[in-house]
Amino acid sequence: SVQTRPTDLLRRRRRFRLVWCAAGITVISCAALLTIGPVPVPGDKQARQTGGRPAISADALLRTAPDVWADTSRVDFSAWPARGSRTDDRELLTRALSAWTAPPPGTRVGAARETSTEPPPKETQLLYADVVGGEAVVLFHDGRRVVRYVEPASSSEPASLDFSRADDSDVTTAAALAVSRKDGRIRYLTAPWIAEARTRDLLRPNSPGRPLDMSGQGLTAAVDAPSAAAPCDSLPVLQLRSSARIVEKHAFLVTDLGDLAPAHLSHTPLPGTGAPARQPREATSGTALRSWARGACRLSELRGRGVRAVNQWDFAKQELPEDGGRAVWSCTRASTWRGPGSVLLQFRTSAESATAPAEVVGRARSTAACSRFGQHVVASTRWTAGSGHRYLLAAGSRDVTRITVTGEVDAERRGRTLAVRAPEDARVTVRARLADGEELGEVGR
Incomplete structure (x- = not known):
């Protein structure tokens, strides 16, 4: 089967309960606004009716104990302890909650797609409060959303609020949050279960990851953000490693798509002969990195779509006619927080550069x-x-088991691949038959 979550890598030691990881990531509503987070939106009507009084007090904020993450079956944002040097700054927390409840005039408010900006509920949890790059930053989690409040050092500059969905987050989708964005660079706060962080370039699959400095609180040094502009000559990602206290030998990739949480990248390798269907797995192997190198530049197309995870599935290989080499067919699926996903069908040949963008041969939105x-x-x-x-x-x-072509070209082949001479502009319909007799049409056609 094809899923968007690795399942075979995430087993706790015997003294811990089993954790299943769902791949995920959120993305922003507009790539052009990367420097300030999600697309600006007006405050919810409900938020404007409170008169600025916080829906809850700073003293009522939930605070998770520091070691909960190491002994729970729910490894998500709820397991994050409150970190930072200003978690006891009641005045800062009150200002943040007041701004969330009813943003003062001039406050920059942004929300990822399908994310509410309604006031904080009673079960709001404090994740972080500190000064980063001269700005006061507060992070909250309310079970459905993560919220970032930023207060500039200068009182003449407006504060900002960013909202992203976080429901059903897990080890990978709750692994980090963007604390600050400045001059094309990002600083992340990593989850308490992240033992190591590295940076790497998806367009250089053979280059090793470089160590990324993290403070004792989990705050990373600044890293380059992927550029939304052409040319696509680099695609920076984070390679994070989970603590052995929850998952042994588990490293995974995430990349920024402009939202508070980076997107988790996974890979499903080509099917083996006579082997069971492959499951999605972490995109850290040489095979996965080489596959992603050919599809990395398409990630920019996913900005602003509410994506929570991206899996690259290499579903078929084909020997090309006239000794033309080998081709690999891929389906890159972006799964959203809302449920529906979008897919790109891609085709790449061995004759091309190892980082040349694969050809897009089909696409569809709101599809399973x-x-x-x-x-x-x-x-x-x-x-x-x-x-x-x-x-x-x-x-x-x-x-x-069989592929059939009809129209201005008629052909039929047993098996999983077909190659037939045809004029470039010939109008055809391609269909496949499955082992159970069901017929299948092309995605998006």
């Missing part, structure tokens, strides 16, 4: 395709051999 609820896929593209001959190529996932 390439998830555990849409485990079968077929795709096609046009390809030109070195001789100049033009071909129609098609490939399907592991349960495809």
Whole structure:
């Protein structure tokens, strides 16, 4: 099956309970506003009716004990302890809660897609309060959202509030939060279960990760944010390693998509001969990194869509006609906090550069395709051999047994791949038959 969460890597030691990880990440509503977080929105009507009085007091904020994360089956934002040198600064916390309840005029308020800005509920939890880069920063969690309040050093500058969804977060989606963004660089606060952080470039799969400094509180040094502008010549990601107290030998990748929490990246390798269906796994192996190097530049297209996780599934390989080398077909699925996801079907050949962007051969939004609820896929593209001959190529996932082409070209092949000579502009319909007899059309067509 195809899922968006690694399942075989996250086992606690015997004295801890089992933890299943769901891949996730949130993204912002507008990439152009990366320097200030999610897209600005007006305050909720409910927030404006309180007259500025906080819905809860600073003294009522929930504070998780420091070691809860190491002995709980719920490893998410609720397991974060309150950290920072200003967690007892009642005046700062009151200002933050008041601004959240009813933002004063001039306050910059941004919310990720499908994220409410309603006032804080009684169960609001304090995650962090400190000064970062000269600005006072407070992070909250209310079970459904994470909220960042930033108070500039100068009273002449407006404060800001950013809201992101955080429901059903886990080891990977609750692994870090962006504390500050300045001049194209980000500082993160990492989860208490993160034992090590490194940086690496997805476009340089053979280069090792570089150690990233973290304070004892989990605050990282500043790292480069991925650029939303062309050219795509670098794609920085974080490689985080979980503490062995909760997950042994578990490292994973996350990358910034402009929201408070970075997006978790995973990879599903090509199916093995006669082997069970592969499960998504962490994108830290050489195979996964080489696959992501060909799809990394497409991540910028996912900004502003409420994405919580991205999985790259290599679902088929194909020997190209006329000794043209080998091709790999991939489905890159971005799963959202709202539920629906979007997919890109991609095609890459061995003759191209190891970091050349793969060709997009299909796309769809609000689809279950390439998830555990849409485990079968077929795709096609046009390809030109070195001789100049033009071909129609098609490939399907592991349960495809036959591919049929109809229209201005008629062809049928048993198996999971097809290659047939065809004019470049020939109008055709490609369909696949599964092992159970069900027929399958191309995604997005």
